[in-house]
Amino acid sequence: MIERSPFFDFITYLAMAFGALVVVIPFWITLVAGSQSLQEVSQVPISLLPSSHLFENLAAAWTRGDLGPKLINSFIVAIGVTVGKITLASLSAFAIVFFSFKARMICFWLIFITLMLPLEVRIVPTYSIAANALLPFQVILDTLGITGLVQAVSGVQIALNWNLLNSYTGLILPLVATATGTFLYRQFFMTIPDELVEASKMDGAHPLEFFFDVLLPLSRTNMLALATIMFVSSWNQYLWPLLITTDRANFGTVVMQLKALIPAQNGTPDWNVTMAGALIIMLPPLLVVAFMQRWFVRGLISRDK
Amino acid sequence: MAQITIKGVKKNYAKTAVIHGVDVNIEAGEFVVILGPSGCGKSTLLRMIAGLEEITEGEIAIGGTVVNKLEPRERGCAMVFQNYALYPHMTVRKNIGYALKVAKVPKAERDARVMKVAQSVSLEPFLDRRPGELSGGQRQRVAMARAMVREPKVFLFDEPFSNLDAKLRVAMRSEVRRLHRDLGVTSVFVTHDQIEAMTLADKLIIMNAGKVEQIGKPTEVYNNPASRFVADFIGSPAMNLFEGEFDAEGHFVHGAGGRMNVSQLNGVRQPGRKVVLGVRPEGVRRTGADTHGAIPAVVDYVEELGASRLIHADANGSRIVALDNDSAELKSGTPVHLSLADSALHLFSLEDGRRISH
Ligand SMILES: Nc1ncnc2c1ncn2[C@@H]1O[C@H](COP(=O)(O)OP(=O)(O)OP(=O)(O)O)[C@@H](O)[C@H]1O
Numbered sequence: 171m172i173e174r175s176p177f178f179d180f181i182t183y184l185a186m187a188f189g190a191l192v193v194v195i196p197f198w199i200t201l202v203a204g205s206q207s208l209q210e211v212s213q214v215p216i217s218l219l220p221s222s223h224l225f226e227n228l229a230a231a232w233t234r235g236d237l238g239p240k241l242i243n244s245f246i247v248a249i250g251v252t253v254g255k256i257t258l259a260s261l262s263a264f265a266i267v268f269f270s271f272k273a274r275m276i277c278f279w280l281i282f283i284t285l286m287l288p289l290e291v292r293i294v295p296t297y298s299i300a301a302n303a304l305l306p307f308q309v310i311l312d313t314l315g316i317t318g319l320v321q322a323v324s325g326v327q328i329a330l331n332w333n334l335l336n337s338y339t340g341l342i343l344p345l346v347a348t349a350t351g352t353f354l355y356r357q358f359f360m361t362i363p364d365e366l367v368e369a370s371k372m373d374g375a376h377p378l379e380f381f382f383d384v385l386l387p388l389s390r391t392n393m394l395a396l397a398t399i400m401f402v403s404s405w406n407q408y409l410w411p412l413l414i415t416t417d418r419a420n421f422g423t424v425v426m427q428l429k430a431l432i433p434a435q436n437g438t439p440d441w442n443v444t445m446a447g448a449l450i451i452m453l454p455p456l457l458v459v460a461f462m463q464r465w466f467v468r469g470l471i472s473r474d475k
Numbered sequence: 476m477a478q479i480t481i482k483g484v485k486k487n488y489a490k491t492a493v494i495h496g497v498d499v500n501i502e503a504g505e506f507v508v509i510l511g512p513s514g515c516g517k518s519t520l521l522r523m524i525a526g527l528e529e530i531t532e533g534e535i536a537i538g539g540t541v542v543n544k545l546e547p548r549e550r551g552c553a554m555v556f557q558n559y560a561l562y563p564h565m566t567v568r569k570n571i572g573y574a575l576k577v578a579k580v581p582k583a584e585r586d587a588r589v590m591k592v593a594q595s596v597s598l599e600p601f602l603d604r605r606p607g608e609l610s611g612g613q614r615q616r617v618a619m620a621r622a623m624v625r626e627p628k629v630f631l632f633d634e635p636f637s638n639l640d641a642k643l644r645v646a647m648r649s650e651v652r653r654l655h656r657d658l659g660v661t662s663v664f665v666t667h668d669q670i671e672a673m674t675l676a677d678k679l680i681i682m683n684a685g686k687v688e689q690i691g692k693p694t695e696v697y698n699n700p701a702s703r704f705v706a707d708f709i710g711s712p713a714m715n716l717f718e719g720e721f722d723a724e725g726h727f728v729h730g731a732g733g734r735m736n737v738s739q740l741n742g743v744r745q746p747g748r749k750v751v752l753g754v755r756p757e758g759v760r761r762t763g764a765d766t767h768g769a770i771p772a773v774v775d776y777v778e779e780l781g782a783s784r785l786i787h788a789d790a791n792g793s794r795i796v797a798l799d800n801d802s803a804e805l806k807s808g809t810p811v812h813l814s815l816a817d818s819a820l821h822l823f824s825l826e827d828g829r830r831i832s833h
C-alpha cells in the first residue's frame with residue numbers, strides 16, 4: 171500500500187513516534203534510575219536525566235544478586251532450551267511435512283493441542299514428572315502388575331526414580347517442547363517445492379541428507395529468527411525455574427535474582443541498585459535481538475532464494 | 476543403457492484411476508517421447524518409472540530388473556524436471572556434483588566429472604554461480620548436467636523446455652538430440668508439444684486419458700494414425716474429420732447432405748456404415764468445377780502462412796480446411812471446388828474411433 175498524502179504521512183509518523191516512545195520510556199527510566207544515587211532516586215517526582223553513579227550501582231547489584239554465576243546459569247538454560255527447541259521443532263516438522271506415515275495427522279494434532287497447554291497450565295503434572303521423570307513408567311508397571319510380580323519372584327521392589335529437581339536437565343527439558351516452533355518450521359517446509367524433494371531423491375540422497383544438505387541451509391534465516399525468539403523467551407522464564415530450583419545458590423537464574431534485588435519491606439529503598447541489576451539482566455537478550463534483528467526480520471517476512 | 480519394460484501398469488490415486496493399463500517396450504538406447512494432452516497421465520507414467528510414484532498394479536522393469544519396490548536411487552534413472560528443481564543455495568558446481576557427493580565419490584574424481592559434464596553443455600563459466608544468477612536456458616542446462624553426471628542407465632525428462640521461449644526451445648532440442656547421440660542413453664521424454672515430439676522421437680507414444688493410443692515412429696503415427704484421437708491430435712493444422720456414412724451408391728454422405736466421391740475406399744463402403752473420414756489439409760486441393768468428384772464449398776476465411784495458406788471453407792455444413800499454394804485472392808463467401816487426394820484418406824469407426832484399414 172503506497173499512500174502519498176502529507177496528512178497521512180504525518181499520522182503515520184505520529185503513530186510510529188508514539189509507539190517508539192511507549193517502548194523506549196521504561197528502558198530509559200531503568201537506565202536513569204540505575205545511574206542515580208540513593209537520594210536522587212528517592213526524590214518525588216524522579217528526575218528523567220541520568221546521573222553519574224551507574225558503575226557503583228552496577229557493582230552493588232552484581233554482588234548483591236550474585237549475578238556472575240547466575241548469568242552463567244541463565245546462559246546455559248537459555249542456550250540449552252534454544253538448541254533443544256530448534257532441534258525438536260525442525261525434526262518434528264520434517265517428519266510431519268515430508269513423510270506420509272499413518273499416524274501423521276494424529277501426531278500433527280497432538281502437537282497442535284499442546285499449543286493450548288502452555289507450561290503454566292500444566293505446571294503441577296510437569297512438576298511431578300520433573301520430581302521423578304520415570305514416574306509414568308512406574309505407573310505403567312504398577313498397573314500391569316509387573317512390580318508385584320517381580321517382587322514376588324525375586325524379592326526386589328521396582329522403584330524407578332530419576333529426580334530432575336535442581337538440575338540443568340530439569341530446567342531445560344520441560345521448556346524444550348514447542349508447538350509454536352514446529353508450526354513455524356512446518357509453514358516454512360511446506361513452501362519448499364516438491365520438485366526439490368524429488369530432485370534430491372533422484373540424486374540418491376537419504377532423507378537425512380536432504381534434511382541437512384538442502385532443508386537446513388534453506389531455512390537458515392528462519393532458524394535464526396526462531397532462535398532469537400526462543401532465546402529471549404527462555405531467558406525470561408521465571409515461574410518454572412522458581413518452582414524447580416530449591417538450590418538457588420547453584421541453580422538460580424538471573425531472572426529469579428531480580429526478586430532478590432528488590433529492596434526489602436523495611437530496608438533501604440535503594441531502587442537505583444535494583445534498576446542497575448535489571449539493566450545487567452536484560453542486556454543479553456537485548457544484545458541478541460540487536461545482533462540478530464537483520465536475520466530476524468528477513469526470516470519472518472521473506473525467504474531468500 | 477538399459478531397456479525398459481512396462482507391463483500392465485495401472486495407477487490409482489485413492490479411488491480415481493488415472494492410468495488404465497499401459498504396456499510399452501523401450502529398447503536400450505532408444506529415445507522415446509510420450510505425447511498427449513494435459514492431464515492424460517504422462518507425468519504419472521514417467522514418475523512411476525523414476526520411482527517417485529507408487530505403481531498400483533503391473534510391473535516396470537529396467538534393464539531386466541523389476542523395479543516396483545526399489546527406491547529411486549536404486550533404479551539408475553536421472554530426471555530433468557520442468558521447473559529445473561535446482562538447489563537454490565548451492566553453486567552450479569555443487570548442484571551438479573551433489574549426486575556424486577551423496578554417493579561418496581572422492582572429491583578429486585567428483586570435480587573432474589563435474590568439469591567434464593559442464594564442458595559438454597558449455598557451463599564452465601558459470602560453475603561458481605548460484606541458480607538464481609542464471610538465465611532459464613542456463614538453469615535447464617545445469618539440470619541436464621546434473622542428470623548426466625551420474626552416468627545413469629536412463630534419462631527421464633518431464634516437459635523440460637516448457638518454461639523456455641520458442642527460440643531457446645529449438646536450441647535445447649538439438650542439444651538434447653546431440654547428447655543422446657553422443658551418450659546413447661535410453662531416454663524417455665514427456666511433452667505436450669508435438670513438434671518437439673516429432674523431431675526428437677525414435678519412438679512416439681501417444682497417450683490419452685490414461686491409455687496408450689498408439690506407439691510407433693513419428694512418421695508412422697503421422698501417416699497411419701491408429702485412432703480418431705491420434706489423427707486429430709497429431710499434425711498442425713489438424714486433420715479434417717467428417718462424421719458421416721456411406722450411401723447405397725458408395726458415396727460418403729456428411730454434414731447437411733454433402734456427398735463425396737471416395738471410390739478408393741472400395742472394400743469398406745457398406746451402405747449405412749457410420750464412419751469418420753479423415754484427410755489432412757495438404758490432401759485437400761482447389762480444383763476446377765468440372766473435375767470429377769469435386770466438392771463444392773464456400774470460403775469462410777483464409778489463413779496466410781507466408782509460403783502457403785489455409786483455406787477454411789464450408790462444404791455442405793461440414794468445415795473443411797485446405798492447404799493452398801495459389802496466391803489468387805479469395806474473399807469470404809467465394810465459392811470454390813475442392814478435391815481429395817487419393818492416397819490421403821483415413822477412415823475411423825464412429826463407434827470406438829479405431830482405424831478402419833482399407
Ligand atoms: N497426487 C494426485 N492425486 C490425485 N490425482 C492426481 C494426482 N496427481 C495427478 N493426478 C491426476 O492424474 C491425472 C494425470 O496427471 P499427470 O500429471 O500425469 O498429467 P500429465 O499428462 O502430466 O499432464 P500435463 O501435461 O498437464 O503435465 C490428472 O487427471 C491429475 O488430475
Ligand SMILES: [Mg+2]
Pocket residue numbers: 517518519633634
Ligand atoms: Mg505433467
